[in-house]
Amino acid sequence: MKRKNNNTKYINFRKEYDFFEYQSYEINVEDRKLNIKYNFNLSNKHDFNPRISFVIPDSFDISEIYKGKLNNLVFNIGMIELISYWKAACPKRIIIRPHKLNLDQVNWWKNLYFNGLGEFFYLNSIIVNQDDFVDIESFGSSTECDNFNLDFKKVIVPVGGGKDSIVSLEVLKNAGVDVYPMMLNPNPARIRTINNADLKVDNNFVVNRRIDKQLLVLNDKGFLNGHTPFSALLGFTNVLLACLNGVGNIALSNENSANESTVPGTNINHQYSKSFEFENNFNYYIVKYINNKLKYFSFLRLLNEIQIAYLFSKFPWHFESFRSCNVGSKEDKWCGSCPKCLFTYLILSPFLDKKTLIKIFDKELLSDNDLIKTLHELSGVSEIKPFECVGTITEVRASIKNLLLHTEFKTENNILTSVKGLIGDNEISINELVAAFNDKHNVPERFLQILKNAIYD
Template sequence: EIIPEGEKREVSEVVLKSSQVLVPIGGGKDSVVSLELLKNSDFRVKPFLLNPREAGLRTINIAGFSEKGAIVVNRTLAPELLKLNEAGFLNGHTPFSALLAFVSAFTALLSGSSNIALSNESSANQSTVPDSKINHQYSKSFEFEQDFNWYLKRYIHPQLHYFSFLRPLNELQIAALFSCFPQHHFSFRSCNVGSKTDSWCGRCPKCLFTYVMLSPFLAQEKLERIFGKNILKDKSLEAMMDELDGKADVKPFECVGTPEEVNAALWKSVEIKQINRQFPLVQNAFLSEDMQDKETFHKLLHHFNEEHFLSEKFLHLIKKAIADVPV
C-alpha cells in the first residue's frame, strides 16, 4: 500500500474538448495507421511527439501536419543520473510507454484534449514468458490501459480518456492497413537498434518481425528496398526466427507480435508467392508444428478484439477501416 504524505488534491477542472484527440507519434507503422485514419474523421487531431526522431517528424509531415501544428515535448536526463553512470552505476529499465502515458496525460490537459489515442495492438497483451505474467510490453497492454484510465479519472480529470485506437486489431491487420498508405512505406522506422541513425539494422527482432508482417501485403522487391536487404535469407537470424515463430519457449524482449501472427504471415506470403519457401528463415519456420494455414490467416485478418476502450465514434472508424482492406 502506498501512503502519500501530502494533502489530498482535487481533480483538475480544466475544460476539455471531446472532439479533440491527441495522437502520440513514434514513427513506426502503428502510429502511421492511427494518424492516417483519424485525420479524415470528424475529430480534431493533434499529433504529439516526445523527443521526436526523424521518422516521427516525417510521419506527421507526410500525413499533412506541420511541426508547428503538432505538440512536441522534449525531456532531458537529470545531471545526477549522468554522474552516477560515470561512476559505474547501471541504469534500470525505463518503461517508456508508461512514461509516455503520464506525459501525454499532462499534454492533453494543457492542450484541452479529452482523448489520448495510442496505437497499441491486442498482441501486446501476450506474455513474453509462457505460463507467466512477465510481459515486456506490459505498459502497452490492456491491463495497464485499464489501470491508467482508472487512475486518470479518479485523480487527474474525469473526462480524460486514455485508450489505444488499434487495440481491437492484431499485428497482421495493422500491417494490412499500413500497406494501404504507400506514401509512408520508405519513411517509417521500427528498429530500436537503428533509431539514432534513422535506419533499419536488418539484424534485430523488430526488423525481422516487421519484414515478416509486411510480406503478405508488399512485393518482395519493395521490402528489400525498404530494409536494404532480404532479411529472410540471413541464416544468422535462425535463432531469432525460432523465438518469433514459437519454436523457442521465450519471445524476444522486444515489442513484437505472437507466433501465430508470424506463422500466418509466412504461410500467406509463400502461398501467394510473395516470398520463396526456400529462403533459409522461411524453410526453417515451415518445419514448425505451429505453422498456420489458410483458415488461420483469414481468422486473424477478420478477428476483432472486444477488449478495448474505444467509444462508438472511434469504434466505427476502426471497423470501417478493417472492412475496407483489399485482401
C-alpha cells in the first residue's frame, strides 16, 4: 500500500472536529435475540449508530439482562467499536458517557487505540505519539466484574474461513473437545468450514454486526480512513458470547508469526491485535474488569505458519473450500494477485503438490510476473512487508528455498528466479520450522498436549 501525506488533513480535522462522544448503548431483546445499538457522535455534526446482535440461549435467564447483567460486556464492545468512527477525523477528545473509567482503564484503551491504529497512522503519514494523541474523559457509574457460570470443558473457536481456524477446529474436534464455532457475519467460506468439519449445528454461534453507512459516506468525502484493530473487536465480542452461553474457553487461531512488525525497526504491526503482546494485555483487562475466570488464548500461538500449513495439509476436504484472500472475499474466490494469495501458496507448497495448488488458486501463481514485487516484499528483499496478515520473512524464505530444490515447480518464467541470488543457502529449512515451537504462549496444558500430539502424529 502506498503512503499518503495526510498529516495536514489530520491537523485540520482535529481543529474542525474537537470531540468524539460515546453517548450510550441500547439493549433490546426480541425473539431471544440480544440486539445492541451504539450511539456515537462526532462533534455534534455526524451521528453513528452501529449495531450488533447475538442469539440468547434457552439456558440464559432473560430477566438478568434487564437487571444489567450484560451491561459491562456490552459497554466494552462499544469502547472498541468506536475507534472505527473516531478515526474519520481523529478528534483530540473522546468523551465516554455510559460508564466511568479509572486511570488504569483509560491508559489501557489509549494503548490499544495507539498501537491498533499504528498502520493507519503510518500509511496516512500522521505524526503522533501515545501520550497526547487523545484525551479520554468518562462519566457515569463504574462497571464491575460479574459472575457467570462457565463450563471449562467447552471452547469457542472463531471461524474466519481460512486455514488457521480450520486447523484449530479439526485438531480440537479430533481430540474430543466440545467445540463451539463462532461466526461474525457468516459468509460462504465460514459456513463451508463448519460444514466440512462436520460439527454439530446446535453448537454454532452466529453474531451479526452492522456498521453505520454514514461512515462510508464520510470515507467517500475524503475523511481519514484505514486499518483498525479488528481482532480486538472480535475478542470483546467473544467474551460476551462466552458469558452469555456459559463457555469457559475462547481459543483464537493467531500464530507466532503475528508478532513480527510490518515495518522493520518499528512497532507498526498490521496484526497488532493478533499479537502475543495484545493477547496478554487483553487478558489483563478481562481478568481485572470483566471476568476473572474466563480463559482467552490463541490455540496456535506456539506454532509458526509452516507448522500450521503442515497440519492443514492433513485435512484435504477443506482444500477447495477455504479462503484467506481479502481482495476476492466478496466474490468467494482467491484473486490470485495479492500478498495473501502468494503467501498462502508459498507456505502450502512444501506439503501440497503443484497440481493441488493450481486447483486451489485456479492459476499457477509462480508464473505471474506481476507478483514479483509482492514476492520481494514477503521475502524481505524489499524493506517493508505487505500490510496483510502474512507470516514472517523467515517462513517465506524457507518456503522459497524448498521450492527451488524441486524440479516440479521450476519453469522458465518462474518468479522465484528474481530472488534466487538474494536469499542465502543458510536459510532455515522447512523441517527445522516444523520442529520449532514457540515457548511464549498462554495455551493451557490440556490444549498444549493436544496440539503437540497433532504435530507429532
